Amino acid sequence: MKIATMRAVATGAALLLTLGALAGCSNGAENSGSNGGGGGSSGAADNNAQIGLLLPDSVTARYESADKPYFEAKVKELCAGCKVLYANADGDASKQQQQAESMLTQGVKVLVLDPFDGEAAAAIVAEAKAKSVPVISYDRLINSADLSYYISFDNVKVGELQATALVDKLKADGVKPGDGGILMANGSPTDNNASQFKEGAHKVIDASGYKVLAEFDTPGWEPAKAQDWVAGQLTQFKGEIKGVYAANDQVGGAAISAMKAAGVSPLPPVTGQDAELAGIQRILAGDQYMTVYKALKPEAEKAAELAISLTKGESPKGDVTVKTKGGAEIQSFLLTPVAVTADNIEDTVVKDGFYKASEICTADYKEACDKAGIK
Template sequence: MGRLALVAATVAIAATALTACSNGGSSSGGSTSGTSGASTAKVGLLLPDSVTARYAAADRPYFTAKMKSLCPKCSVLYANADADPAKQQQQAQSMLTQGAKVLVLDPQDGEAAAAIVAAAKQKNVPVVSYDRLIDSADLSYYISFDNQKVGQLQATALVDKLHADGVPAGSGILMVNGAPTDPNAAQFKAGAHSVIDKSGYKVLAEYDTIQWLPSNAQSWAASQITKFGTKIKGIYAANDGTAGGVVAAEKSGNFTPVPLTGQDAQLSGIQNILAGTQYMTVYKAVKPEAEDAAQMAWALLNGKSWSGATTTVSPKNGGTVKAELLQPVAVTAGNIESTVVKDQFYGSDSAAQICTAAYTTACTKNGIK
């Protein structure tokens, strides 16, 4: 990845890398009046991969709708890096060339994305670091969730479940962590270790999942199931995608499912919880995250401050960045209705999407309607 951080800011424009966002619905709040030029400005939204379902299903439409409500004549330029940091740098440069006045950037690689911030700074274009922290002190804002707390919630749920099931101290756990290039993954892992390391349970092995790919998680989990067998009493998985890979490995290896964590409340993860192949996930309310990022962009377009940035974070290379950190929520079968369904996380028909024929009985049992 080191060479990617050196990609020149003048990299050639990839003509097919970008598409203009649809306007989507509107949401309430915010003024539509702005300083000269702000009301017709272009705002860039760059997301990191297509593997994580929430980006296309939630982050992009929520951000676009809120931006539209704040600034009806503004244009949102959108790009997805498909897990390629070099491609993301090309996409960002293209947006700058097109005249984007603010970039909202969820980096595929937090270190490599510092080159994007530097290129934007040369054009006096502010950058909002979205969901993942970019390793640059030149950011205008950072918005995400308390990522260390995410790991703590996951590990606490796992440890408490093992205790409730009477699993004795000294028993083994696997850890399927996130991508090594994702700065959030390191925070999830640190939070999880802060709980697991003092739990009395033993980490048999752990793995940083390249590009968050479920197939990579599946291959690794399958090898560990072969190696450790019934010594494995619980599995920490950093998100629902990697958890899905673990579930596939358990099925193919005829291995009885053990308590398994996740994150993002993906539909597949929620259904795995109802099926009993996954124990929990972490719900992160993407709508306020995306909408507040749009508010940040609008404030920057108008030369104003965003009042919601109530804390600071420190990138690895030093300095501080104003930040808003939202609170994640642990979800098990018993509170699916009061979290993802109540918030219409998959739309107004969230319960119907969850409770397909295979999950009807479990939905009824857990009050999902």
């Protein structure tokens, strides 16, 4: 599926997130510190503030390679004396709770929290509130009314983009609804985003006429578990699998590995998400059909900007409000995701500087890069 306006959309998202904060009020932000000024007024900067960054797992490459360094760099740019305390939960909600408690004990002024478990993480928000420490829910929404902000992407749209690309590809390949069906390898059941990806995907697939043969919520986003599940489905639905909805690139890669091990040829179209380098290269090689590019740099930088604002006692207003599962409305910033196929890699991830062409076009992929016009 070629999207002619991808570059404009991605650029617009980045511009949106670098706009100056509007005056307003957000949940819990008025308790953000002792340096003055709620209601959007600029207080004095706390040049020695500690800011906690808590990320959910180490199996997803983006957290260590993109989110963390982008966030740290922006904090340093905005506040040279501020310190980022970082921890990764390694897919363990209890470990993340302990990491947050440690940061609160060390006196962080703000927590930026990407929860491994959006329900369990509500306890972290409650403990932070008790210490008058605001919490920014980063990338995944925490089910708590006491959040100060939520920053992420339109996650239902992510699922819609994935499923639309898959359905359109099946139609273009002449696959009729009665010819077979789709496997759905979803994300982690503890990840609120994964439920939204699935929601968006089902909106499209359920209306397409193509049958969902089976679906699986991948525990902890672990590729090995997705691979084992897909391997089992290949035996059960031999010859019937015409497409695979995979919620992210690592799950997609796992599905592809299972099919290759079983001798499936040609491979059916497989979706992905996060525009990981390996995913982009699989797309060029023809193993994976598409991914979803999310501009991680503006997401991480906006989180850093909000964190610094909160250390000053400011209360920037979100662009929108998003409801938690419990119905609380949270001041939010949502970026626009972009579908990527071989047709627009050059116009998205390369032009945006997400990857250099030289990183993608190694010796094994040079011919495919030349064919796709990647320079």
